[in-house]
Amino acid sequence: MLELKDIRKTFNPGTVNEKVALDGISLHLQPGDFVTVIGSNGAGKSTTLNAIAGVWPIDSGSIVIDGEDVSHLPEYKRAKYLGRVFQDPMTGTAAHMEIQENLALAFRRGKRRGLGSGITKSEREQYYELLKTLGLGLEDRMSAKVGLLSGGQRQALTLLMATLQQPKLLLLDEHTAALDPKTAEKVLATTDRIIREQNLTAFMVTHNMNDAIAHGNRLIMMNAGKIILDISGEEKLKLTKEDLLQKFAEISGGSLASDRVLLAH
Amino acid sequence: MSITSLLNALPGACAQGIIWGIMAIGVFLTYKVLDMADLTVDGTMATGGAVCVIMMTNGYSVWVALSCAVLAGMLAGFITGVFHTFMGIPVILAGILTQLGLYSINLRILGIGSSAGTASNLTISVDRYNLLLSLRHVRDLALNNPILVALLFLIVLIAVLYWFFGTELGCGIRATGANENMSRAQGINTNFNKVLGLMISNGIVALSSALYSQYQGFADVNMGRGAIVIGLAAVIIGDVIFSKLFKNFALKLLAVAIGAIIYYLVIQVVLWLGLSSSDLKLLSAIIVAIFLATPYWKNKIAAVRKGAKRHA
Numbered sequence: 001m002l003e004l005k006d007i008r009k010t011f012n013p014g015t016v017n018e019k020v021a022l023d024g025i026s027l028h029l030q031p032g033d034f035v036t037v038i039g040s041n042g043a044g045k046s047t048t049l050n051a052i053a054g055v056w057p058i059d060s061g062s063i064v065i066d067g068e069d070v071s072h073l074p075e076y077k078r079a080k081y082l083g084r085v086f087q088d089p090m091t092g093t094a095a096h097m098e099i100q101e102n103l104a105l106a107f108r109r110g111k112r113r114g115l116g117s118g119i120t121k122s123e124r125e126q127y128y129e130l131l132k133t134l135g136l137g138l139e140d141r142m143s144a145k146v147g148l149l150s151g152g153q154r155q156a157l158t159l160l161m162a163t164l165q166q167p168k169l170l171l172l173d174e175h176t177a178a179l180d181p182k183t184a185e186k187v188l189a190t191t192d193r194i195i196r197e198q199n200l201t202a203f204m205v206t207h208n209m210n211d212a213i214a215h216g217n218r219l220i221m222m223n224a225g226k227i228i229l230d231i232s233g234e235e236k237l238k239l240t241k242e243d244l245l246q247k248f249a250e251i252s253g254g255s256l257a258s259d260r261v262l263l264a265h
Numbered sequence: 266m267s268i269t270s271l272l273n274a275l276p277g278a279c280a281q282g283i284i285w286g287i288m289a290i291g292v293f294l295t296y297k298v299l300d301m302a303d304l305t306v307d308g309t310m311a312t313g314g315a316v317c318v319i320m321m322t323n324g325y326s327v328w329v330a331l332s333c334a335v336l337a338g339m340l341a342g343f344i345t346g347v348f349h350t351f352m353g354i355p356v357i358l359a360g361i362l363t364q365l366g367l368y369s370i371n372l373r374i375l376g377i378g379s380s381a382g383t384a385s386n387l388t389i390s391v392d393r394y395n396l397l398l399s400l401r402h403v404r405d406l407a408l409n410n411p412i413l414v415a416l417l418f419l420i421v422l423i424a425v426l427y428w429f430f431g432t433e434l435g436c437g438i439r440a441t442g443a444n445e446n447m448s449r450a451q452g453i454n455t456n457f458n459k460v461l462g463l464m465i466s467n468g469i470v471a472l473s474s475a476l477y478s479q480y481q482g483f484a485d486v487n488m489g490r491g492a493i494v495i496g497l498a499a500v501i502i503g504d505v506i507f508s509k510l511f512k513n514f515a516l517k518l519l520a521v522a523i524g525a526i527i528y529y530l531v532i533q534v535v536l537w538l539g540l541s542s543s544d545l546k547l548l549s550a551i552i553v554a555i556f557l558a559t560p561y562w563k564n565k566i567a568a569v570r571k572g573a574k575r576h577a
Binding site: 095108 | 431436440443450451453454455
């Protein structure tokens, strides 16, 4: 479903701030793969995700989604294949627009936007039913501005928007990092449910090692712009936090114990 | 000065307010909907009138002239849009560049057919041409009263915009202004929408300009100077007074137009009180500064009060 071939990206090349962010990333995801991505700050997790989404052009390599080479497509054209949820709850939704208007925008992802109605009556009914599944009571506030919602509600709504048109690939960029633990757990449960129901291929960046172990069928660890660990299947099921810490120490040659970010929770 | 002279001036102020209200709606679309400060309008507010007057004096009908004025305005918006999106120039600077360039172009347009090739103004008499509206009839109780004509344009414009911003394309433009990252993630071509928004906005400004040149009986290369400030004043006055009352998009547009009318009525009163018309630009700047500061200070005061309550 996703094929990354030797992706490289250097920010601010030729300056003192030069940083090799992606140092030859190759990755193949099967349809239905739900991969969790961990690594310390600056390892290249979110950068990989942004490279796939097309936030900026990559220096070299290729990105193929479901057989289609999207390496040179602008961000808005790649959106046809991708559902995205961001770390900041403010990023994924338009605060000054209504809940139903936000959904209507997402409903038209990958379609031509012409002079047809921006939101139809039958859509509204569909959104009502969908919002109900979140169990947050949003179905009764459909014409409320999204800016009135809490961070958790906004992330749940963004999740719904990202999957309203079934994406070839769902990109989750630490989408629970800005939420309190209880809300984060709820949003993760919703994430799991939607991925399972729609049998989605998903790529979830997280700071939380427990979440990375508990969710998905595959786990990737990144360090210094490279994938240093790729575990799936049986091995992933049996994986513990201690295993991960030890593996990281072996591969990177450094001590993970000092890396508080990766150890969070 | 007598109160009669003030009352006599009010219908004119009203007509002016409505025509500039149309302009202010153009400013509203860029400033509020797209969240961009577009300074092209200072130029477009002269271009529309120049195109309209030159075409009418060359024998074209008022409707053809009006349509061409709108197209000219849209072209100006397109150029600012290309400067901004394709060439990466910050939108304020892009607008200033187009506006500056338009000054020369406006002189050329007004000078078409003249021996010098440029002119700074051009008159069009209501006696010789079939104008849609003229300040001569501003106190007539007739169908050709400019207040009525301008009001008709305003209502049709608001209706069309209300429809358009409810379409898929219009919603895309609103989303672009509301959250660009989210828009791109939802497959919206934000650059295209910005250019389109700038074109629509400047087309509306040019329409207002064309109407205004007919109303005053001439087009002048300087008639757009400070237009952005007047437009912002109208947007902000409308917002401050009606934001609690008007939630619907059409009503918000109406609030902008009412804001422009209030602005011109206030100006009329100030003139009546003895201020020189040459001081008006300073006054406009001060009014806009005060209204722009209002929401900021409101928040500050609210924050202080909240803090005080917590400590109580």
